[in-house]
Amino acid sequence: MRVDVIMPQMGESIAEGTLTRWLKKSGDKVARDEPIFEISTDKVDAEIPSPVAGTLVEIKVQEGQTVPINTVVALIETEAGAVAGAGKPAPSQQGAAKAAPAAPVAAAPAPARPGGPTDGRDRGAEARPAAAPPTTLGFTGPPATGGIPRAASLIGAGASVDDLRRVRSSPVVRRIAQEHNVDIAGIRGTGISGRVTKKDILEAIEGGAAHAAGSAVAARPSAAAPPRVAAPTPVYAPGERISVAPMSAMRKKIAEHMVLSRRTSAHVTTVFEVDMSRVMRLREEHQKGFQERHGVKLTPTPFMVKAAVEALKAFPEVNASIDGDNVVYKKDINIGIAVALEWGLIVPVVKHADDLSLSGIAKMVTDLAERARAKRLTPEEVQGGTFTITNPGIFGSLFGTPIINQPQVAIMGVGAIQKRVVVVEDAIAIRPMVFLALSFDHRLIDGAVADQFMAHIKATLVEGKFTEII
């Protein structure tokens, strides 16, 4: 099929464009979205991507020519395999995509696009380990290639109709394939036109189609036999005085979650010491009025949350998750606050913390903690966190090395705020000091970033930058 490539409209006031350079010549193969020519309008130079994959068969406008918008500048001949890829127009200079796709785009690969909706994948990631723990540890293997990218390259390469039919499968099947690192194209389909059904892929996985992969995929459950977690030595000897009680559901969940996190992330902890003088002074000055106005006590916690929020805005990679080979940046900043309970631990989430004032955070934290202790949290209120703060300091700990709350990539532990003797400008002073410990996932966050992130938090607290107090 021949597809017209047109001079795109680059803006309301712009009626024409000058084609300054062809990046491809007649006869060249082009991929969809690959820049094929450059245009110039006034002070702007732009690369124009191809609307489809195919072969550039005719160039109609030569370099240096100025033509009105929507003028056909070239023709691209699409190939059988390429048509499927052309269905969804790229979110780009898209005046150009006039061509109607010949076939529905069921085969369009759909790895979670960073920034795009990930429709509950995160919760899925939490649920998965219960079924089958990861098989391999360590992160030294080569970067894994998931099943989906391979399906995509198959299409790009002009695959046969037969291949396309098999690759074309439901999102559920593609997701299972990705999770288990299985190539759909290698599975015999029993569905319509030979499509791979859910049953087909599950049977294939049972049968051992999944192959071991290193690196990022290692953290994903695979169907191979999980290693036993059981200790090699017996837990108790015959005759030893013990009592046995089953773990509560919460205890089991915490246990699973902690071990999963240790296996998933490359934990590193960095510790900063922060002078809390300004924060403690602000707190003292405003505490009485604050409680009268807002009905909650002004504790150091909302200051910590606020400082973390500001730092997360500046370092979006800390407000992120890893999804296979992708990094998923979370646009919302949702701060989990670990709350110790007599019967365990729960992490309610302050949603959209970046939209809240200090008092808003204080009220939210107090409310969530109270309802956590009263067992009155809704499931939504403990989901969707993008960063967690835990506070071992309330029991006197100076600092801990917290375990990351998956699928997040960092957690900050706040130690006890204590008056300590410190050196300030070569004089000895007594200051309220606190250790802040950040455990971060070194797969995604390097030490330099983690330390700059913490330096940002430190600066906010030391300088007492809480403008909209209170």
Next chain:
Amino acid sequence: MRRCVHAFLGRVGYAEATSLQDECARSLRAGRGGEHLLLLEHEPVITLGRNARRDDVLVAEETLRQQGVAVAATNRGGQVTYHGPGQLVGYPILDLAPDRRDVGRYLRDLEEVLIRVLARFDVAATRVAGLTGVWVADEKIASIGVHLSRWVTTHGFALNVSTDLSRFGLIVPCGLRARAATSMQRLLGRAVPLEAVAAALVPEFASVFDREMIARPMPRGDGSLPVVAQVVA
């Protein structure tokens, strides 16, 4: 509100700045990174836009080298210009696709930011119809040249704060022989620190482009770029 990370990078070589903004743009297009406003000043360099004529550089390259002025070809729109110390260069790496698919509007918006910044320093600057850039009377105080790839912007603007204006004599700026360049320092009769102009620009940029501006703290010490590049990646 959409967030835009800004950083004042100080004096940066042209090639280094180009690779930095390319990296930012690549990350943004791939959805890995956010939007950036990089503010900096360059070592002396004459840059040739896509529409540049070699004749617009009036001095032999050998002579330029002796004067410590480099020459670089770029992929921005526009013709020839000069960058050097005392000039505030801004590279906004923005995604125009969601709400501003209009290059004309983008150019006018950049002009608006600069006009407002200059107003803060009591410099009354204007647009001149048909001549992109910012003007004071008939002298040019800021140039604009932009590159777009899938609606992600690179390159941007250059505002003469205390630029050595004699250097514009080496070229025919923007192909306009009759127009002279000017600077804030010349108009105000006093030196204005580049950092102060950069600081004034951030809130105006936020307001015109409707972004929340996030300061990215630069590492103390040598302020070396590799850390920024790593952070961006």
